[in-house]
Amino acid sequence: MRTYRDEGVVLRTHKLGEADRIVTLLTREHGVVRAVAKGVRRTSSKFGARLEPFMHVDLQLHVGRNLDIVTQVEMIGPYARAIVADYAMYTSGTVMLETAERLVDEREASLQQFRLLAGGVRSLAAGEHAPSLVLDSYLLRALAIAGWAPSFSECARCGAPGPHHSFAVALGGSVCLRCRPPGAASPAPETVTLLAALLAGDWEVADASQERHRREASGLVAAYSQFHLERRLRSLPHVERV
């Protein structure tokens, strides 16, 4: 019997049969893993609430033919409870989970993506920053790890030093006047500063930003994410920005 142990964040669950669930996790060492949690929907289940989305857990899995089987679970971070108690946190968090599933392949370990998601979910649950800021920061950094780092200082096309006042999603961020394609956005300079702070994790600047700049930044991050992920994120239209 081949078993392995890993740490993971639960991304989503699907009902399976009478009382089972298929649990999708982003793990530290095995990338995205889909596994069956037997009997988890019964009130007497030994897994209880540990295999709910947003939970950070330590697991033991048995290698199955198609799907692995969860045999043991220990809690590392019970983040779901705090997140579901705040609707804005919940909707932001679901976008983070969906993005992580989209960016990491099954069985392809990505330690950076795992650390980013686990840290992002922890920060969201702790209420350290506005949920929309945590989400936008997560999206920018997750895309950067995946190879689509946006540029907010130099021109994304010719590399001319900035700051620049145009933002072109398809070209990869801020662009100079010469490279500016038709239809490029012209965000406020404060919005570009906020975006750079969110990408760098400069929370002092991000937390001090104004609501209108946050809204503008969220729109650009959403457009940038959708463009590079190619398929639309189903959870993104449901995000509540307060």
Added chain:
Amino acid sequence: MYEGAVQDLIDELGRLPGVGPKSAQRIAFHLLAADPDEVKRLVDALTEVKNKVRFCERCGNVAQDELCRVCLDPRRSDATICVVEEPKDVVAIERTREFRGRYHVLGGAINPIAGVGPDDLRIAGLMSRLQDGTVTEVILATDPNVEGEATATYLARLLVPMGITVSRLASGLPVGGDLEYADEVTLGRAFEGRRRISA
């Protein structure tokens, strides 16, 4: 592969939830060997359920007429509405014989990853039932999982400002279970919801 009709039956049965290819084959051969009257009763039941059963216009529960059995019952209290996700949750609560109010079936829970938002649920119908002031308490009985809890959070935020008493089903240890096997979240909620025992 079997001959035409048998294979068609196996294929159709195999599309039912929880029925795999082996089970579909077993059920098909059971029906093949069964008494024709028995099979006719099953066929009639299936036809009838599709023709007659619909959703209650008021609460969304399964019904044979415009309104369901619970909404038509004059002995039930109009002051309390219990909000559930699915019609099967109504049956589960009815089995307890503890609740004598009305129900409201949302038709699911908010699940953004699956593309289900508040507008996809029967929330507008619930809000219109609360307009005339008859209802004084809403019990949120959505599932105690992430989607159910988030739905309850969303509804509570809409209902509390209306001055209605909003309550949530208690969570905690299952009756007959062992404390040592309870997970941290469930045990934590059991502590939070502990009640005083007066002598």
